[in-house]
Amino acid sequence: MRGDELLVVDGVKKYFPITRGIIFQKAIAQVQAVDGVSFSLRKGETLGIVGESGCGKSTLARCIVRLLDTTDGRITFEGRDITQLSRVAMRPIRREMTMIFQDPYASLNPRKRVGFIIGEPLEVHKLGTPAEVKTRVQELLEVVGLNPEHYNRFPHEFSGGQRQRIGVARALAVNPKLIVCDEPVSALDVSVQAQILNLLKDLQDDFGLTYVFIAHDLNVVRHISDRVMVMYLGQVSEVASRDQLYKEPKHPYTGALLSAVPIPNPELGRQRESIVLEGDVPSPVNPPSACRFHPRCPRFVEGHCDVEEPPLYPFGEGHVAKCHYPLERWPMTAAEMRRRTTTAREEPVEA
Amino acid sequence: MALLEVKDLRTSFRTEDGIVKAVDGVTFSVEKGQTLGIVGESGSGKSVTCLTIMGLNSRKSAISSGEALWKGKDLLTSKPSELRGIRGDEMSMIFQDPMTSLNPVHTIGKQLVEAVQLHRDVTTRVARARALELLKAVGIPKAEGRIDDYPHQFSGGMRQRVMIAMALINDPDLLIADEPTTALDVTTQAQILNLMKRLQNEFGSAIIMITHDLGVVAEVADDVVVMYAAEVVEQAKVSDLFNRPQHPYTWGLMGSLPRLEVDTERLVQIPGQPPSLLRPPSGCRFHPRCPYVMNVCRTEDPPLVPSERDATHLQACHLDQETKDREGSKLVEATLAGAG
Numbered sequence: 271m272r273g274d275e276l277l278v279v280d281g282v283k284k285y286f287p288i289t290r291g292i293i294f295q296k297a298i299a300q301v302q303a304v305d306g307v308s309f310s311l312r313k314g315e316t317l318g319i320v321g322e323s324g325c326g327k328s329t330l331a332r333c334i335v336r337l338l339d340t341t342d343g344r345i346t347f348e349g350r351d352i353t354q355l356s357r358v359a360m361r362p363i364r365r366e367m368t369m370i371f372q373d374p375y376a377s378l379n380p381r382k383r384v385g386f387i388i389g390e391p392l393e394v395h396k397l398g399t400p401a402e403v404k405t406r407v408q409e410l411l412e413v414v415g416l417n418p419e420h421y422n423r424f425p426h427e428f429s430g431g432q433r434q435r436i437g438v439a440r441a442l443a444v445n446p447k448l449i450v451c452d453e454p455v456s457a458l459d460v461s462v463q464a465q466i467l468n469l470l471k472d473l474q475d476d477f478g479l480t481y482v483f484i485a486h487d488l489n490v491v492r493h494i495s496d497r498v499m500v501m502y503l504g505q506v507s508e509v510a511s512r513d514q515l516y517k518e519p520k521h522p523y524t525g526a527l528l529s530a531v532p533i534p535n536p537e538l539g540r541q542r543e544s545i546v547l548e549g550d551v552p553s554p555v556n557p558p559s560a561c562r563f564h565p566r567c568p569r570f571v572e573g574h575c576d577v578e579e580p581p582l583y584p585f586g587e588g589h590v591a592k593c594h595y596p597l598e599r600w601p602m603t604a605a606e607m608r609r610r611t612t613t614a615r616e617e618p619v620e621a
Numbered sequence: 622m623a624l625l626e627v628k629d630l631r632t633s634f635r636t637e638d639g640i641v642k643a644v645d646g647v648t649f650s651v652e653k654g655q656t657l658g659i660v661g662e663s664g665s666g667k668s669v670t671c672l673t674i675m676g677l678n679s680r681k682s683a684i685s686s687g688e689a690l691w692k693g694k695d696l697l698t699s700k701p702s703e704l705r706g707i708r709g710d711e712m713s714m715i716f717q718d719p720m721t722s723l724n725p726v727h728t729i730g731k732q733l734v735e736a737v738q739l740h741r742d743v744t745t746r747v748a749r750a751r752a753l754e755l756l757k758a759v760g761i762p763k764a765e766g767r768i769d770d771y772p773h774q775f776s777g778g779m780r781q782r783v784m785i786a787m788a789l790i791n792d793p794d795l796l797i798a799d800e801p802t803t804a805l806d807v808t809t810q811a812q813i814l815n816l817m818k819r820l821q822n823e824f825g826s827a828i829i830m831i832t833h834d835l836g837v838v839a840e841v842a843d844d845v846v847v848m849y850a851a852e853v854v855e856q857a858k859v860s861d862l863f864n865r866p867q868h869p870y871t872w873g874l875m876g877s878l879p880r881l882e883v884d885t886e887r888l889v890q891i892p893g894q895p896p897s898l899l900r901p902p903s904g905c906r907f908h909p910r911c912p913y914v915m916n917v918c919r920t921e922d923p924p925l926v927p928s929e930r931d932a933t934h935l936q937a938c939h940l941d942q943e944t945k946d947r948e949g950s951k952l953v954e955a956t957l958a959g960a961g
Binding site: 322323429431432460461462463464465467468486489490492493494526527529530531532533535536537540544546547549550551 | 762776778779809834839840863880887888
């Protein structure tokens, strides 16, 4: 393990029990929201996590910052295992990693003034006198492109994009090393979305931040990430550098996702045939056997994909994909995708 | 004659803070079998335009003027009973959120049967057969087994299919789809868009597609209307709009999209926020955010006129044609270069 790894997530699982009964509760089933996810993140890097709703990306985010306790696995932050730390022991680490939430309307307390909302993390961590906190908050407002004089306003006096800037300022207040962004721009209009994405990039350059950036929009993830991880039903399907993933995806699910994104160009968009997946994402309570993607996969091989779970096969530097029959090239049409020419991969992933 | 002709449509709402002009002089027409895309950000008036046409605004607070000619008959002056006869029959609507637009306490079969029997004097058995036929047409697997299920037993994509089935059940001539795929995942969105295209070929309905997503418009629309702050700023055939965009707002929208097929370090951002419609800016409503703003923009509202190059390409901007051509093609080249 190299020394510049800020965050290492190793085999993290999060199962939510489904209970029955009021007094004598017993678990009758489990939602396998996150099921064995591993990745590591270097300082200053941005890891994008994409997947459809219900694939476990938000649960994973909450596990990373310990808003949820993991069922199994280990999270190491700056070389220290934080999985089992108590609330008190966790507190200093909360200064190092913060979070930006999806909904700028729901994540700010409507009864508190903006100055208090942004300054609260500083008070919690006892960073400075009230006067110092105020100066710092005004500085932060300026950094995120808001007027420092708006210190005494309430959240409802701001538009959606401005509120998300307040959320960003709050996450920045304690000078964190890692910011976990959970769908930070999906509730915003495109023109405002571009402003926030540019802001996040600028802040990364200025303060050397590391991001975990979660989104369902592949365009947005491509724009901001250095590496991208694709999740399906609580598991990792593919991880690669951004250019690798978008230019040479190996997993059929990644291919289907990429081809489903509408292209804002009528000529290109209409000559391309998108690979339309059948059906919906299965339930994480009772996930399909072996490869979880097999019921929807155009390259499904009976007796193999539904029996033997594929490992994360390596494809060059840092590129892994969980598929026995990876894509030969990209782009390809739906018919080409069904026509497998590769034989099953044999070699397992190197540890 | 166009199927639907909207002329100088205006809708305002009385609110506590004053009059909000949500739609301010919108004109367009929809031909049989065609798809019209209406693009704009939240608050640009695209949804209100369609709600006004359908007569679905609150009678208490909304004031509308202008004309919406449906097969030559003005919908704005029609009686509520006449509108009820048209809505859901000749003209129907798909709403954005499939979670909240179905009634949770009735089975989808019952809701579909109701939609048929409101307009057709048929037995429940016939209506149910029709409902089943439509559920199959929109690709609900094992439709016979699912017709008596409740909405909560369906996933988001499946519910949106049920909504589409309900909208198409009486063979409408026009289908208004208000952000039909916004609440859905990309793979489901691709399924629903393919389905709508296929059904349009089969049933020959015209579609008005309201969306904020330029990608969706590029894939499905024949003509596009771009709205900003309650007004139309540009209106053109889809290929003209994407190949020769004329309005700085359209450029901003296109530049601010992160794209799969193009490498960009930094997105072009439109500075500022969309304006409040209580007190819209003077002159051109886009002028406070426009990088090309001139003095005339601050005082005079540019009319929506054909561009000098093309009579079917309407735009509302004071810039001279040369600048528009130059800046527009610069943007298009930048995006095409990456697409290589």
